[in-house]
Amino acid sequence: MATRAKPGTRSDYADFYPLQTRWIDNDTYGHVNNAVAYSLFDTAVNGWLLDRGLFNPRTSEEYGIVAETGCRYFAEMTFPDRITAGLRISHVGNSSVRYEVALFRNEDEAAACEGFFVHVYVRRKDHKPVSIASAHRAAFERLLVR
Amino acid sequence: MATRAKPGTRSDYADFYPLQTRWIDNDTYGHVNNAVAYSLFDTAVNGWLLDRGLFNPRTSEEYGIVAETGCRYFAEMTFPDRITAGLRISHVGNSSVRYEVALFRNEDEAAACEGFFVHVYVRRKDHKPVSIASAHRAAFERLLVR
Amino acid sequence: MATRAKPGTRSDYADFYPLQTRWIDNDTYGHVNNAVAYSLFDTAVNGWLLDRGLFNPRTSEEYGIVAETGCRYFAEMTFPDRITAGLRISHVGNSSVRYEVALFRNEDEAAACEGFFVHVYVRRKDHKPVSIASAHRAAFERLLVR
Amino acid sequence: MATRAKPGTRSDYADFYPLQTRWIDNDTYGHVNNAVAYSLFDTAVNGWLLDRGLFNPRTSEEYGIVAETGCRYFAEMTFPDRITAGLRISHVGNSSVRYEVALFRNEDEAAACEGFFVHVYVRRKDHKPVSIASAHRAAFERLLVR
Numbered sequence: 001m002a003t004r005a006k007p008g009t010r011s012d013y014a015d016f017y018p019l020q021t022r023w024i025d026n027d028t029y030g031h032v033n034n035a036v037a038y039s040l041f042d043t044a045v046n047g048w049l050l051d052r053g054l055f056n057p058r059t060s061e062e063y064g065i066v067a068e069t070g071c072r073y074f075a076e077m078t079f080p081d082r083i084t085a086g087l088r089i090s091h092v093g094n095s096s097v098r099y100e101v102a103l104f105r106n107e108d109e110a111a112a113c114e115g116f117f118v119h120v121y122v123r124r125k126d127h128k129p130v131s132i133a134s135a136h137r138a139a140f141e142r143l144l145v146r
Numbered sequence: 147m148a149t150r151a152k153p154g155t156r157s158d159y160a161d162f163y164p165l166q167t168r169w170i171d172n173d174t175y176g177h178v179n180n181a182v183a184y185s186l187f188d189t190a191v192n193g194w195l196l197d198r199g200l201f202n203p204r205t206s207e208e209y210g211i212v213a214e215t216g217c218r219y220f221a222e223m224t225f226p227d228r229i230t231a232g233l234r235i236s237h238v239g240n241s242s243v244r245y246e247v248a249l250f251r252n253e254d255e256a257a258a259c260e261g262f263f264v265h266v267y268v269r270r271k272d273h274k275p276v277s278i279a280s281a282h283r284a285a286f287e288r289l290l291v292r
Numbered sequence: 293m294a295t296r297a298k299p300g301t302r303s304d305y306a307d308f309y310p311l312q313t314r315w316i317d318n319d320t321y322g323h324v325n326n327a328v329a330y331s332l333f334d335t336a337v338n339g340w341l342l343d344r345g346l347f348n349p350r351t352s353e354e355y356g357i358v359a360e361t362g363c364r365y366f367a368e369m370t371f372p373d374r375i376t377a378g379l380r381i382s383h384v385g386n387s388s389v390r391y392e393v394a395l396f397r398n399e400d401e402a403a404a405c406e407g408f409f410v411h412v413y414v415r416r417k418d419h420k421p422v423s424i425a426s427a428h429r430a431a432f433e434r435l436l437v438r
Numbered sequence: 439m440a441t442r443a444k445p446g447t448r449s450d451y452a453d454f455y456p457l458q459t460r461w462i463d464n465d466t467y468g469h470v471n472n473a474v475a476y477s478l479f480d481t482a483v484n485g486w487l488l489d490r491g492l493f494n495p496r497t498s499e500e501y502g503i504v505a506e507t508g509c510r511y512f513a514e515m516t517f518p519d520r521i522t523a524g525l526r527i528s529h530v531g532n533s534s535v536r537y538e539v540a541l542f543r544n545e546d547e548a549a550a551c552e553g554f555f556v557h558v559y560v561r562r563k564d565h566k567p568v569s570i571a572s573a574h575r576a577a578f579e580r581l582l583v584r
Contacts, residue, residue: 017483020166022189025324028318028495030204034504035316036482038473043168047226057225057466058176070508074563078202082192127514170471174349174464179328180358181462188326203320212326216362222419273368314460316488322496335460339518347561350468371495372485 007074007111008102013086014143015044017044019103021079038069041101041117051121054136062130064119067096071115081105083112089143095129096120097140148253153220153257154248159232163190164251167225177222184215187247187263189201189277190231199283208276210265213242217261229258241275242266243286299366299403302395305378306435309336309397322357323368330361331407333393336377346428349394354422356411359388363407373397375404381435387421387434445512445549446540451524453579455482457541459517469514476507479539482523486541492566500568502557505534509553519543521550527581533567534558535578 008039010016019040027033049055055063086102098118102111121132132140148268165186172181195201203211223229232248246265248257267278278286302308311332319325343349347355369375378394390410394403413424424432448454457478465471466497487493493501515521536556540549559570570578 012192020164020168020189022185023192024185024319024327025189026320027316028204028320028322029503030320033316033477034507035473035476038476039170039471042170042472043166043225046169049225057172065467066511068508068510069472070506072506073504079189080196170465170473172466173462174466174468175357176466179462180334180361181327184327184330185325204427211321212365214362214364215326216360218360219358310458312481314477315484316477316480321534329461331462334456334462335517338461338563342518349464371481372488 008086008114009109009111010084010086010104012088012145013102014088014145015048015086017048017085017087019043019083019085021077021083023079026079026111031078034071037071037073037103037113037115040083040085040103041069041071042066042113044079044087044101045099045117045119048075048087052139061124062121062133063124064097065127066117067120068117068118071113073113074110075105075112076136077103077105077112079136086111087143088145089140090116090145092132092137092144093138094131097132100145147222154232154260155255156232156250158234158291159248160234160291161194163231163233165189165229165231166213167223167227167229169225172225177224178227180217180219183217183219183249183259184194186229186231186249186269187215187217187261188212190233190247191245191263191265194233198285200285207270208267208279209270211273212263214264215261217259218233219259220256221251221258222252223249223251223258232257233289234291236262236291238278238283238286238290240277243278283292300378300406301401301403302378302396303425304380305394305416306380306437307340309340309377309379311335311375311377312367312374313375315371318371325368325374326363326365329363329365329405329407332375332377332395333361333363334358336379336393337391337409337411339381344431346431353416354413354425355416356389357415357419358409359412360410361407363405365405366389366402367397367400367404369395369397369404378403381432381436382408382437384424384429384432384436387422389424398407446524446552447547447549448524448542450526450542450583452526452583453486453524455523455525456479457521457523459515459519459521463519464517466584469516470519472509472511475509475511475541475551475553478521478541478581479507479509479553480504482525482539483493483555483557486525490577492577500559500560500571501562502535502559502563503507504555507553509551511551512548513543513546513550515543515550516539522580524549525581526583527578528554528583530570530575530578530582535570564566
């Protein structure tokens, strides 16, 4: 997350996931609270995985747990904005995958915020890291932006 | 909320509002936490008011604050279920309006939960109750189920 | 929850649990959102059970799931208020227990809100109702207010 | 947030703020969801400011809005853990202040997670950046760790 003057745009992202704001998201200043962005990030990432059959929270023997996240805020969002998450992947390691996620307000081309979200794949039974399975790796490659 | 064996169905409600579950909504048992239902209720009610031009959280000089709520839970919801809120109004008083709200999972006809939500209209400046304005009253009448 | 003019006071409750507000709890009007009360209710109830060794979310073979809740709001709470939950039990059935919970702001004697919270005990493996175990029943009796 | 093998400890932080977990914080895996860390960060930072008379969300003509946040997760937290936030400041600019925040579980010396939180001071009326006032600057200096 190098310092940079301008937010990314939709064309910087490889796939998209629709999200909805809630009344409770708005804080004292009438804007979506900063922590809510991260709830939208993990909804977009887990939703994207579920849609592709790569994740079932009840049955998957291996799944990603969150190792690191970050977000830069460029513009305020407010309920009832409709949000579109932009998704891309910047790195796939042996056990970890780094998603980059942007949130776009309504029809905006420029991101309201941009962040990242690192999943480390672990075994359900003891949360020890595992190598990312080939089906996941193939799917991640399609989001990879170099 | 009299005791009763069965949840209501979509045909018991007068209007509908689409809602989305989030990853964070799921609790330790893998189901949407009970308190989240109320966040969906106030999103549906405030969203319905906003869509009709009856509410602007920044500028409305009078708005509803929550006086009482309740909910009965019939079936578990889980992320990534899509939810449809059913809305109806059971009472409009001088200052207060009582919404009844159901949450329907995906294509289910029977409600996963059913509750109510009482707004009391107040002045922004001091939160003193006011009489419900005629434009609101007219809109509420169209949701009224006797 | 019959209609009544006045909130209960601390002396109406049998036990107490300390709670903390968060910045994110405050909504657009600068007050704790109505749904947050329910998050405080289930924290107080589950915390009270954990403190007495009556519940372990990972290992208990039987536990309570929420069947019905409700709340009446009398006064606004705001971050950084410290909250004290008042707890009592009004009914213990074969499978269900009905807690009544009040939230008191800071040093206030009168409740900011009062509600109820019904747990139905179920088996972990299939969420079928079970009879409440004797150790739980004995603990519940000590909170029972007739 | 350079890559590094080990979490910081309490002695790396200049001040502390007590926090409480909630039942709803636990996710499907029985651990506090990643986004909740950020709700604890802004509770600790805003609570610290409120305690020092440096912030009133209703009346302050200038206040901090969140420009960037990040967090690395080292160990899982779970309700009903008691959390202690460690606070320090790594940079004070003309308009911005960068807090570093760690969350410690119960009596742990090592952080469960460590992150940062950048506030940019703005005017309430239009959210334009302002220079940080001298009273704030003096208080920030006392948290500054070089």
